[in-house]
Amino acid sequence: MPETTTPTTRESKHQATALRVERNAVRLVLRHGFDNVTVDMICEASEISQRTFFNYFKTKDAAVIGADVPHVDEAKAREFISSDSDLLAELLTLMMTMAANLNFDEKLMTDRIIVFGQNPDLMHKQMERMTRVTAEVTELVYLRIRRAAGQPPVEQAGVEPAVLEQDLRDQAELLTNAIMGVLRFVATRWIPTPDSAAMPGASGSSEGQVAPSREQVLEHALSLLRRTLRTP
Amino acid sequence: MPETTTPTTRESKHQATALRVERNAVRLVLRHGFDNVTVDMICEASEISQRTFFNYFKTKDAAVIGADVPHVDEAKAREFISSDSDLLAELLTLMMTMAANLNFDEKLMTDRIIVFGQNPDLMHKQMERMTRVTAEVTELVYLRIRRAAGQPPVEQAGVEPAVLEQDLRDQAELLTNAIMGVLRFVATRWIPTPDSAAMPGASGSSEGQVAPSREQVLEHALSLLRRTLRTP
C-alpha cells in the first residue's frame, strides 16, 4: 500500500490530458458554436477515444465550462466570517473568487468567458453549478450575521431561541440567493466587449478603456446596488 | 383566408392533447423519477406517437415543466409601472404571477411543484426559463424607476443625460436579477412539505398549519428581505 509514490507521472499526465481536452473544447466551441461541435470532434483534436472523454468529463458541457467545480476557499471563508465591514461587497467578492477558480491558464479563462457571452445556455450551466455550493455559502453568511448579531448560538432569554435562529438562517439564505442574482448581473458586464476582443488598439471608439476589469465592474455594481437599495 | 373560423375543434383538441401529455408526464415523473421515465413511456400513456410528442414539445423537459413559457401580463405590467408603493414587493409579486401561469389545473400545478422539489434540475430549467423574460421585466422596472425619478427620458441640464439613463438601466437590470434570486428563495419555501403532501390530517406534528400559502411565504420573504437590507 504505497502512500505517496512518485507525486507526478500518473496524476500529472491525467491533469495534462484534461487541460488539453478543455482547451480544444473551448477553442472549437469558440470557432464553430456549441451545437456545431460534437464530442467526437473534441476527441479527435485531443487524440483520445470518445470513451476516454467520458471518463474525464461527465458531460460535453463539463469539458467546455471546466471540470473543476467552484468551491469556497477555507482561508477566505474564515476571513469572511470574522470580518465586520461591508457585508454585500465581501460576499460578492467571495463568490466571484469562487467562480474564477484555481485555473492559472489565463487564455483558457478569458476564452471561456467569451464562450459564456456567446452561448447563454452554458452561462446558465455555470450559474447552476454555483447554486450547488449555495448551501455552503449560506452557512458562511449565517455564521457571520449570527456573530454580528452578538448571539452565542442558543443562549437567549425567552422560549424562542430556535425561532430567532431560524430567522437568521432564512436571512442568510435569502441574501445568498439575492447576491447570486447580482453575480449574474456582474457576469454579463464582465464579458469582454466584442470590440476589445477583436482590436486591442484604438478602433474608433474614443476611450482607451479596453475592457472593464473585474474590480471596476464589481465596484460599479456595488455602488449601483447601494444606490438602488437606498431609493425605494 | 378565413380569419376567426370555428374557434374550437382544431385548437381545442390540440390543447386537450397537450394537457393530457403534461399530466401523464408529471404523473410518471412523480412516480418513477425523471431519469427513469422515457419519452416513449409518456407517449404510450398519452396514446400518441413519439414523433407527435416532439411536435408538441421541444424537449422532454418541456412536457414536465409545462409548454407555456412564463410571460408578463399586459395589464399587470401597466399597473406595476405606474404604481408608487413598495417596489420590491410589487416586483416580486409580478414575477410570481408570471411563474404560476394561466393553467387552471390546480392538481397539475401542485404536482409540478412537488416534482420541482424532488428534482432540482427541473427547477433550474424553470428558473432558466424565467431568465428568458428578464429583459422584459428589466424594461418594466426601468420605466418605473425612471418615472419615479421624475425624469422625462432625455431632458436634463448638462452634457450627460445618456450616462444617467444608462445608470437607471443598470439599476433596473441589477434589481431584476437580484429579485430573481429572491424568487428562487421563495420557490424553495413554497414547495409543499413532504409531510403535508402525504397526510392531510394531523400525523403527529403539533401545528395544524398544513402548508404555507403563497401569500404567507411571500410576506415572510419580504419582511425578511427588508430586515436584511436594513442590517448591514
Next chain:
DNA sequence: TCGTAAAGTGCAGTAACTGCAAAACATGGC
C-alpha cells in the same frame, strides 16, 4: 361530398452517454 391544408405518424439517422470486457500501459518487486 370533395379538395386542400394541417396534423399525425413511421422510418431512418445523429449525437450524447453508459456498461462491459478486453487491450495497453505504468509501476514496483525481484
Next chain:
DNA sequence: GCCATGTTTTGCAGTTACTGCACTTTACGA
C-alpha cells in the same frame, strides 16, 4: 531486465433524446 499487478484507455454494443423527410390520416370549408 522481466514479470505480476493494478490502472488507464479503448472498442463495442446498446439506450435515449431528438430531427428531417416523406407519407397517411384527419378536419374544415366550399
